[in-house]
Amino acid sequence: MTSVLGTNWSGNHAYRAARIASPSSVDEVRQLLHGATAVRALGTRHSFNPIADSADLLISTELLRAEPVIDADARLVTVGAGTRYGDLASTLQAAGWALPNLASLPHISIGGAIATGTHGSGNRIPSLAASVAGLEIVLASGDVLQLNRGDADFDGAVVSLGALGIVTRVTLDIEPTFxxxxxxxxxxxxxxxxxxxxxxxxxxxxxxxxxxxxxxxxxxxxxxxxxxxxxxxxxxxxxxxxxxxxxxxxxxxxxxxxxxxxxxxxxxxxxxxxxxxxxxxxxxxxxxxxxxxxxxxxxxxxxxxxxxxxxxxxxxxxxxxxxxxxxxxxxxxxxxxxxxxxxxxxxxxxxxxxxxxxxxxxxxxxxxxxxxHWGKLFTADAAALEGVYPRMRNFRALAARLDPSRVFVNEFLERTVLPPV
Incomplete structure (x- = not known):
């Protein structure tokens, strides 16, 4: 299996997109989205299915690594979505701070992990996505949407499968190091x-x-x-x-x-x-x-x-x-x-x-x-998954409102979450 764009982490999927770009700023992301008809975000490629592939353009988040900004009073850190958890962890530790949990691998990107609902372990500790307090998303229109915990669309937009736009910055809860x-x-x-x-x-x-x-x-x-x-x-x-x-x-x-x-x-x-x-x-x-x-x-x-x-x-x-x-x-x-x-x-x-x-x-x-798990191998389709996700129809409505032209919908999402209407 070969591809000009290479493969995912495992090598079991070769990316079929026509092109790939690696913007380093929000403005560059907006420029790439202008006139685009099929786009997906690509993180550290640690997905085992085609969730991150596109019929046309892949936007790699590799360079979207804005330096972490720590708000000690609010116990928050804001960081570029392409940053790996392990790299953010090192910065936080040096400043005396920590995240509540990490996944098995520290190599994965923050944006990709939260978009797919990746988690660590602990009876009292929720998924990595539950630590998200804010998101900056560039929509297909080029508009930049800021969502914060408590906003009406927030709970639908965090584990988004990349279906709403390109997440460029993430704000996370932090706590003193331990x-x-x-x-x-x-x-x-x-x-x-x-x-x-x-x-x-x-x-x-x-x-x-x-x-x-x-x-x-x-x-x-x-x-x-x-x-x-x-x-x-x-x-x-x-x-x-x-x-x-x-x-x-x-x-x-x-x-x-x-x-x-x-x-x-x-x-x-x-x-x-x-x-x-x-x-x-x-x-x-x-x-x-x-x-x-x-x-x-x-x-x-x-x-x-x-x-x-x-x-x-x-x-x-x-x-x-x-x-x-x-x-x-x-x-x-x-x-x-x-x-x-x-x-x-x-x-x-x-x-x-x-x-x-x-x-x-x-x-x-x-x-x-x-x-x-959205980023791994499974066979269930949208009809089956609607039965185990009570807010699936709400998510479809949110996606239709924020991405009415379905720019961020690929074949994987059509099969599992957003079937053609």
Whole structure:
């Protein structure tokens, strides 16, 4: 698969747009949009489907990296949408500030992450998009729209899938910096996970469960990320799972050299909340990903449903991660009006086989109102997704009002969210 514009992170999608531009200012974005008929924003390319492709123009946000402006009194930072989370985190840490959470990878752009509803982990911590307090969006008309938390259209515009315009600046909530202590436990019996799911996911500020499903009776690892001086000390054992004797990688048998430090060693939030270090790019080109977000009340039942498919999942899987996050009010968020649990699958790069399995996996998760992560592989169409996103029709009305000519609608959005009218 080749393309003049290259491919996404995984290499499973070659961009088909006719051209790409990399503006460095709002004015340059406005000029590019003048007269354009088909446009999409392109971030760090960490999507596994065609969500960021266009029939004509791709606007890369790579140079939209306005220097962070910190408002200490309001506890806010405003930054260019193309900035990577890891780069912003370094600036904030140097000034004594932090973000409430980070995703597994610090390499992703702020604009792309919030547009697709990307999240971290923590029973009490909502998605990354829930930290957005303000957005600057350049519409197809060239008008610059500023939306702030509390505005009528705000909750529909944050997780926007790029369907409303080009997001150029983002304002995020911040808090004073804090330290995290990370520990890994191994060999959690599935029965213990079923019986004690709430206690396990509540055992630290951020918790991730990893398994290959090769042995459906055991979850391989549990990663606990505890706030130093706030959360209780790491337990001697975790419901029968034992502390790892050395740093671990989520994938069995892989060196942990590029993972963030473990063994309870305290470190700044930006060096512990992601699973991987910013100076390392993990699995680039060697994986596919899917994730399904289920209301927290269905967590244990959904975990059992996934386990029932273990024999089919394991041959195509690198690792599965299970983690929780808190509810938000953003219309197209996986956590819209519900605490949620995410079932994340890092697949082998065998797309036809994975897509065939996804049909079955989505069917067994459908009774639990599972919502797919917008930036990853899934098969559901707009009719199916309308049933799990109560404000889908409101979002369609918002998109029709802000982008009446459907400049920012591509084939992916037509299939999943904005069917032709």
């Amino acid at each position: 330290d995290i202590e990370q520990s890994v436990f191994e060999g959690l019996a599935f029965a213990e996970a079923e019986q004690n799911f709430d206690a396990i996911t509540g055992a630290a500020y951020s918790v991730s469960l990893f398994t290959t499903w090769r042995n459906p009776d055991v979850l391989d690892q549990v990663w606990l990320k505890r706030r130093a001086g706030v959360d209780a000390a790491a337990p001697a054992d975790l419901f029968g799972a034992v502390a790892a004797p050395a740093d671990r990688h989520p994938l069995p048998g892989i060196s942990a050299v590029n993972c963030t430090a473990q063994m309870g060693m305290p470190g700044a939030w930006l060096d512990r909340l992601p699973h991987f270090r910013l100076d390392f790019t993990p699995s680039n080109g060697e994986e596919l990903q899917s994730e399904f977000l289920v209301p927290r009340r269905h967590a244990v039942a959904a975990l059992g449903a996934v386990r029932a498919l273990a024999a089919k999942i394991a041959p195509l899987l690198q690792v599965c991660e299970v983690r929780t996050f808190a509810a938000d009010s953003l219309w197209l968020s996986g956590g819209f009006e519900t605490d949620a649990v995410g079932f994340h699958f890092t697949w082998l790069k065998q797309q036809p086989e994975v897509e065939a399995l996804l049909l079955e996996l989505e069917a067994v998760l459908a009774p639990f109102s599972a919502r797919p």
